[in-house]
Structure formats: C-alpha cells, structure tokens
Amino acid sequence: MDTLLDLPPHLRSRLAGALRTGVIEPPYSPPLLRSVLSTGQGLDAIRDALVALDRQGVSAVAIAEMLKLMAKVEARAPRTDLVWSGPAVNGVHARSTRRVYxxxxxxxxRRVLASTYAFFDGPRAFEVLATRMDAVPDLRVTLLLNIQRKRGDQAPADELVRRFADRFWKYEWPGKARPSVYYDPRSLELDGPAGVLHAKAVVVDEEAVFITSANLTEAALDSNVELGVLVRDRALAASVATQFQVLIEQKLLKPLPAT
Structure with a gap:
C-alpha cells in the first residue's frame, strides 16, 4: 500500500478512476497501467501493490474506494506554511510575513483574534482589519495588546490605561466599528512588570492560526529576520483561541476602556 500512498495525487486519482470503471483490472498488465498513468516510473512497484491486494481478495473497485478515501484524509490534514521576514533564502520557500498578516x-x-506585543503606526498596522470589520458587520474581533510603563513613569496603572485608551481610540484605530481590546495588567506594576503580553498570533474563524515572532511593525513585517508558521488546522486554531479566551474569562486579561 505504501507505493499507492506515495503516488502524486493526480496519478492516484487517475488510477482510482480507471479501477472504478474497469479500464484497469486484474491481472493489471504493465502496458495498460503505463497507458492510463502516462508514466513508466515506478510502474513495477505499482503493479506489485495492486497484485498483492488482489491476492488478498481486494477487488479493483475496493482499491479505487481506498484511493478515494486517501484523498479525503489528505484534504483534511493540517496544512502548514513557513512564514518569513528578512532576506530571502535560496532554495527555501516561505511566505511573506506581511502578506500572511x-x-x-x-x-x-465570524471571528478574528490577534495578539501583538508592539505595533507602530496604528492606522497602517490595523487598516486591513478595520476595513474588514466595517465591511462585515457581524465579524467579532478581539485584539490583545501590551501596555508598557515607560521608565521613570510613576503614574498609577489606571492612569496609564486611560492614556493608552485615549490615544488608541483617537489616533491608532482607523475604523468605525471597534474591536474588543484586552491587555495584561501585570505589565503596569510599579515595582516592575511581573509579566507582559508578548504573544504574536492571529486566529481566524477558528480554522487557521498564525504564530510568529513578528510584531505589527514595519521593521518586523518587512526587514527584520522573523519566523513564523501558518497552520490551517481547526483543532489547533480552536485551542489557541480558547487559551486566550480563558485568560479573558478569568480576568487575567482586562478590557481596554472604550473612551
């Protein structure tokens, strides 16, 4: 079976169709296989696999159904893309961080969750997301952002949050519809941050998840060396979204005031 599993999808589909319709049947002659598959490469191994299944009582139609099932399993398997910022690497295919974002x-x-430690030029960084929110009224967006206490600033945490919120809603968020924004209050402790929201990730419709070292800054998106993976897998996407949602529900992440 490994030989049939290793066939390219288009050849596996062509073989399944010929087996299902009776174009190919035992004793699986090499000339007929060559004619259907339009290749002689690996032909002996393909015939040996078909003959072995025939000897076990597996009919040509049953083999065709097995090949069809293989295709369905492959289609549901997680798809992963390497995502990269910085100088191109010859011989390695990677998608652009900016384009994936x-x-x-x-x-x-339905739902977008995006987390970033830092962003620069909010109107540009959030333009695509804000435009999408305005175009899709039912879209629920959750942003997770870090609020940083500047060195020497002794203002109460509530004051720092108000300053950030005023600046964000007035100057950084470019859309009419507003996302739900949350922050980690530990970053504002006067004795030094006990922890910060440092995750950089995007989850879309709980179907795809992008995990990256890149913040939403021009340098990270275009010139820094940054590495990430885009995975189209519902289980993983839902798991990542749930991790953040539990932090919100347990009030470990706090909502940014609306004004």
Missing amino acids: EELLGSGE
Whole structure:
C-alpha cells in the first residue's frame, strides 16, 4: 500500500478512476497501467501493490474506494506554511510575513483574534482589519495588546490605561466599528512588570492560526529576520483561541476602556 500512498495525487486519482470503471483490472498488465498513468516510473512497484491486494481478495473497485478515501484524509490534514521576514533564502520557500498578516486580518467571516506585543503606526498596522470589520458587520474581533510603563513613569496603572485608551481610540484605530481590546495588567506594576503580553498570533474563524515572532511593525513585517508558521488546522486554531479566551474569562486579561 505504501507505493499507492506515495503516488502524486493526480496519478492516484487517475488510477482510482480507471479501477472504478474497469479500464484497469486484474491481472493489471504493465502496458495498460503505463497507458492510463502516462508514466513508466515506478510502474513495477505499482503493479506489485495492486497484485498483492488482489491476492488478498481486494477487488479493483475496493482499491479505487481506498484511493478515494486517501484523498479525503489528505484534504483534511493540517496544512502548514513557513512564514518569513528578512532576506530571502535560496532554495527555501516561505511566505511573506506581511502578506500572511494582511491575508488573515482581511479574510475573517465570524471571528478574528490577534495578539501583538508592539505595533507602530496604528492606522497602517490595523487598516486591513478595520476595513474588514466595517465591511462585515457581524465579524467579532478581539485584539490583545501590551501596555508598557515607560521608565521613570510613576503614574498609577489606571492612569496609564486611560492614556493608552485615549490615544488608541483617537489616533491608532482607523475604523468605525471597534474591536474588543484586552491587555495584561501585570505589565503596569510599579515595582516592575511581573509579566507582559508578548504573544504574536492571529486566529481566524477558528480554522487557521498564525504564530510568529513578528510584531505589527514595519521593521518586523518587512526587514527584520522573523519566523513564523501558518497552520490551517481547526483543532489547533480552536485551542489557541480558547487559551486566550480563558485568560479573558478569568480576568487575567482586562478590557481596554472604550473612551
């Protein structure tokens, strides 16, 4: 079976069709296989696999159904893309960090969750997401952002949050519809941060998840060396979204005031 599993999808589909319709049947002659598959490469191994299954009482139609099932299993398997910022590496295929961010933030239908430690030029960083929210009224967006206490600033945490919120809603968020924004209050402790919200990730419709070292800054999206993975897997996407949702429900992440 390994030989049939290792066939390219288009050849496996072609073989399944010929087996299902009776074009190919025992004793699986090499010339007929060559004619259907349009290749002689690996032909002996393919025939040996088919003959072995025939000897076990597996009919040509049953083999065709097995090949069809293989295709369905492959289609449901997680798909992973390498995502990269910085100098291109010859011989390695990787998607652009900026393009993946824009693709995901601009494609949500039901829910988008995005977390970043830092952002620069909010109107540009959030433009794609804000435009999508305005175009899809039912889209629920959750942003997780870090609020940083500047060195020497002794203002109470509530005051720092108000300053951040006023600046964010007035100057950084470019859309009419507003997302739900949360922050980690530990970053504002006067004795030094006990922890910060440092995760950089996007989850879209709980179907795709992007985990990256890149913040939403021009340098991270285009010139820094940054590495990430985009995984289209519902179980993983739902798991990541749930992790953040539990932090929100347990009030470990706090909501940013609306004004």
